[in-house]
Amino acid sequence: MGMTGQRDLNEGNAATAHGRSGVGRVLIALRLAAVSAVIGAALAALVVGVILKDVPVLATGGGVLALLVLLAFIGGRRGAGCDAPPARRTALARIEDLRATGGETADVPVTFRLTVAPEPEDERPAYRVKISQSINLVDIPAYRPRGIAVVEYHPEKPWDVRIVTRPTPEWSRRAEEAEIDSAPESTLVRDPDGGTGAWCLLVLVGLLAGAALVVLSFRGELFASGDAGGSAAKESSSSSASRTFSTSTTVSGPSSSLLTFGRMRVTAMELEARVDSAYVTSLRIEDRRMAVRGDSARPLAETVHLPSLPYELFPGLVREARATLGVREAESWRIDVTPGTGAGVGPRVRVTVSGTEGTAHLDADVTGRITDRRAVGVS
Numbered sequence: 053m054g055m056t057g058q059r060d061l062n063e064g065n066a067a068t069a070h071g072r073s074g075v076g077r078v079l080i081a082l083r084l085a086a087v088s089a090v091i092g093a094a095l096a097a098l099v100v101g102v103i104l105k106d107v108p109v110l111a112t113g114g115g116v117l118a119l120l121v122l123l124a125f126i127g128g129r130r131g132a133g134c135d136a137p138p139a140r141r142t143a144l145a146r147i148e149d150l151r152a153t154g155g156e157t158a159d160v161p162v163t164f165r166l167t168v169a170p171e172p173e174d175e176r177p178a179y180r181v182k183i184s185q186s187i188n189l190v191d192i193p194a195y196r197p198r199g200i201a202v203v204e205y206h207p208e209k210p211w212d213v214r215i216v217t218r219p220t221p222e223w224s225r226r227a228e229e230a231e232i233d234s235a236p237e238s239t240l241v242r243d244p245d246g247g248t249g250a251w252c253l254l255v256l257v258g259l260l261a262g263a264a265l266v267v268l269s270f271r272g273e274l275f276a277s278g279d280a281g282g283s284a285a286k287e288s289s290s291s292s293a294s295r296t297f298s299t300s301t302t303v304s305g306p307s308s309s310l311l312t313f314g315r316m317r318v319t320a321m322e323l324e325a326r327v328d329s330a331y332v333t334s335l336r337i338e339d340r341r342m343a344v345r346g347d348s349a350r351p352l353a354e355t356v357h358l359p360s361l362p363y364e365l366f367p368g369l370v371r372e373a374r375a376t377l378g379v380r381e382a383e384s385w386r387i388d389v390t391p392g393t394g395a396g397v398g399p400r401v402r403v404t405v406s407g408t409e410g411t412a413h414l415d416a417d418v419t420g421r422i423t424d425r426r427a428v429g430v431s
Contacts, residue, residue, distance in 0.1 A: 148234060333355055
């Protein structure tokens with residue numbers, strides 16, 4: 053048979069194999085979609101059965117899921133009991149093209165486009181494949197376009213090909229003597245699992261379709277159940293709408309004063325997480341203690357937003373109060389933050405210092421600007 057006839061035969065065999073592979077992938081996709089839809093419907097049946105307290109629906113969903121798990125288990129056992137897959141086989145391949153995709157280490161990732169020529173006993177025509185493999189820098193000159201390389205491939209997964217960098221002397225001799233024609237581009241094989249994103253999308257669509265079918269089938273009962281529980285939910289929400297809370301924390305250990313830079317904000321965020329609210333009606337800060345109070349029924353305009361307070365400016369206000377209000381040896385200090393008293397007025401910050409001379413305070417806004425001072429002895 054001439055070279056042209058052999059090439060035509062290869063193209064015909066490749067087209068037939070490609071068609072079979074396409075049909076197989078369609079069947080796999082249909083089976084995957086159907087199984088995903090059944091799983092989605094079973095899960096939705098479980099949820100609907102719980103909501104409606106419908107035992108038959110609940111039992112149906114649970115039974116279908118149990119059956120799927122059992123089938124998967126049996127299939128896994130059968131697969132484990134099958135004969136081991138055939139070992140990888142050695143063949144020659146023509147290097148159509150190669151390109152290095154990196155070069156920072158001794159082993160360089162190289163992308164190869166190959167024409168693999170399986171051995172005659174495989175009864176498979178030559179085909180093209182694209183692979184990526186790390187090759188040592190020293191060995192790269194041995195691989196060149198139109199050259200022949202020794203490869204290993206999986207008979208059942210023709211796209212699973214790797215170049216043998218250290219072939220046996222017999223295969224090295226065969227590679228030096230062999231001449232392989234390029235296979236047509238139509239024979240290029242790819243990993244069918246390479247499009248993982250498409251398979252995941254197919255599974256998601258199947259799950260949602262199955263779940264939607266069950267939910268739509270029981271939409272009347274579900275909506276009726278929701279309306280029946282609406283009044284009870286409203287009563288419950290109204291009773292829990294108003295909630296007062298208060299909590300405090302004390303810091304300890306060396307350098308644990310809340311005047312330490314960053315300590316106030318961290319402590320305030322801990323209290324916010326504890327009360328599950330960023331809005332409080334008062335905040336008190338002392339040297340080693342911080343406390344908050346709040347009422348969820350208060351309008352936001354009458355509260356203090358904890359995350360927005362300028363904690364980094366508060367230590368400076370304490371130093372200012374100690375130095376300028378006539379308290380020579382301040383024994384204690386306290387910061388009280390309360391909501392503003394008028395529309396558009398931000399929270400008020402009051403710093404109080406106490407000592408043997410008496411008590412004094414200064415007021416500031418949330419920008420740290422001092423708005424009032426009351427020194428010792430000033431009423």
